[in-house]
Amino acid sequence: MSYVKHFEFAQRFMPGGVSATARANAALGHPLYLERGDGARVFDIEGHEFIDMCVSHGASLLGHDHPAVTAAVREALAQGVICAYETEDHARLAEQVVEMVPCADMVRFAGSGTETVMHGLRLARAATDRRMVMKFEGHFHGYSDLLNYSVAPPIDMAGPAERPTPYPESAGMPPDLARELVVLPFNDVESLERAFRTHGYETAALFMEPINYDSGCIVPLVGFIERCRELCTEYGVVLFFDEILTAFRMHRRCAQGYLGVTPDLCAIGKAFGGGLPISALAGTRAIMEHLRPIGDSEMSGTYLAHLTAVKAARAALREYARPGFFETLNARADRFYGAFQQAIDRSGVRVRLQHVGPRFGLYFGVDGPVTNYREAATQDRAMLMTFIAACFERGVYLAVSPHHGFSAAHGDADLARVADVFEAALQEVRRAHLGDERGAGG
Numbered sequence: 388m389s390y391v392k393h394f395e396f397a398q399r400f401m402p403g404g405v406s407a408t409a410r411a412n413a414a415l416g417h418p419l420y421l422e423r424g425d426g427a428r429v430f431d432i433e434g435h436e437f438i439d440m441c442v443s444h445g446a447s448l449l450g451h452d453h454p455a456v457t458a459a460v461r462e463a464l465a466q467g468v469i470c471a472y473e474t475e476d477h478a479r480l481a482e483q484v485v486e487m488v489p490c491a492d493m494v495r496f497a498g499s500g501t502e503t504v505m506h507g508l509r510l511a512r513a514a515t516d517r518r519m520v521m522k523f524e525g526h527f528h529g530y531s532d533l534l535n536y537s538v539a540p541p542i543d544m545a546g547p548a549e550r551p552t553p554y555p556e557s558a559g560m561p562p563d564l565a566r567e568l569v570v571l572p573f574n575d576v577e578s579l580e581r582a583f584r585t586h587g588y589e590t591a592a593l594f595m596e597p598i599n600y601d602s603g604c605i606v607p608l609v610g611f612i613e614r615c616r617e618l619c620t621e622y623g624v625v626l627f628f629d630e631i632l633t634a635f636r637m638h639r640r641c642a643q644g645y646l647g648v649t650p651d652l653c654a655i656g657k658a659f660g661g662g663l664p665i666s667a668l669a670g671t672r673a674i675m676e677h678l679r680p681i682g683d684s685e686m687s688g689t690y691l692a693h694l695t696a697v698k699a700a701r702a703a704l705r706e707y708a709r710p711g712f713f714e715t716l717n718a719r720a721d722r723f724y725g726a727f728q729q730a731i732d733r734s735g736v737r738v739r740l741q742h743v744g745p746r747f748g749l750y751f752g753v754d755g756p757v758t759n760y761r762e763a764a765t766q767d768r769a770m771l772m773t774f775i776a777a778c779f780e781r782g783v784y785l786a787v788s789p790h791h792g793f794s795a796a797h798g799d800a801d802l803a804r805v806a807d808v809f810e811a812a813l814q815e816v817r818r819a820h821l822g823d824e825r826g827a828g829g
């Protein structure tokens with residue numbers, strides 16, 4: 388089947404021809420329609436092969452069709468497609484999470500990250516008996532009406548930099564909800580302290596991506612999340628790490644282990660399930676026991692923790708817990724970023740590369756370090772679009788997303804190939820946007 392034909396067909400029955408907005412690809416003019424995936428590669432419906440640098444928006448950290456994950460799913464199916472029942476595996480998986488995630492005394496599983504984070508907010512409100520919420524501009528916490536604010540606001544609608552105006556990311560969000568939200572600039576201690584002085588005692592939770600991949604890859608400046616931790620403790624606010632994307636990404640103890648700061652509650656997802664749909668809320672016993680049936684905060688559902696996903700997550704965590712797993716992944720990442728940075732330097736194209744572990748952000752037209760959303764928003768998106776399309780033509784797939792990355796199935800040879808393709812794509816960017824073909828040295 389050709390793209391043209393299938394895209395036409397899909398659009399007749401599905402808005403935009405996709406099941407999720409993030410799967411539309413404006414750089415290509417059509418979504419990627421897949422036949423299958425295998426390790427570092429995906430194969431599309433026209434028979435083209437791509438090295439996958441989206442890896443299911445981060446979910447397939449073990450690559451596609453990892454044998455341990457596939458075997459776990461088969462095992463679950465052989466038990467009779469168990470749905471909406473508890474098994475021994477559920478508590479065993481919770482035990483694995485408690486062993487690996489620093490803040491976790493107890494765990495409740497759900498499906499999507501959106502669902503888990505939304506329940507996390509309800510739980511934080513129940514545990515504190517407070518309503519206000521603080522979040523950082525440029526940080527993404529799923530699509531719920533409660534938190535889908537100021538992720539990528541147009542700058543002319545974003546309000547003052549030191550006190551951003553909550554910007555709803557979708558039509559249809561009830562405007563009243565924004566009254567309970569304080570949006571803050573990331574990495575700005577002064578604004579943070581001011582917000583706590585004003586709203587600290589009425590705030591239920593401070594939400595954050597401990598590494599802000601959803602604005603590319605922005606790391607907390609020295610002392611910033613330590614200060615967040617101190618203020619939350621002082622004012623009795625729940626410190627909530629949204630680790631949907633960062634969990635088991637660069638460290639077996641997630642970003643909280645990597646950064647050495649322990650929140651009160653966290654959400655883990657994506658890589659957690661090895662490609663199957665599962666996420667989890669994890670936190671201190673004192674907070675988690677506010678969940679029903681012990682406490683009175685509701686979190687339930689027919690499809691929470693389907694056994695296929697539970698077994699897949701158990702298999703994935705065993706892989707992440709293997710000695711050397713993250714050392715190998717991070718060493719490979721360093722070699723890849725080294726080669727890519729050299730290609731950037733040779734190209735004469737201004738593009739800032741920021742990375743932690745196997746995920747990275749690219750900011751075209753930006754030179755200096757990017758430390759918050761406002762700086763990220765100065766990037767030239769048209770250049771990024773050209774870059775993504777040029778990579779696609781050369782057999783490397785990137786989604787239109789602030790962050791990109793690879794899996795443990797990507798070997799050094801795959802990543803060397805990606806670095807070569809990136810170099811050729813930078814030349815294409817140079818031709819299209821800067822009007823000549825020469826690299827900096829040429």
Ligand SMILES: Cc1ncc(COP(=O)(O)O)c(C=O)c1O
Pocket residue numbers: 444498499500501502504527528529530596601629630631632656657
């Ligand atoms: C930090 C963060 N939180 C929440 C979500 C939402 O997760 P899901 O797509 O599973 O609903 C995402 C997804 O991209 C994410 O990156």
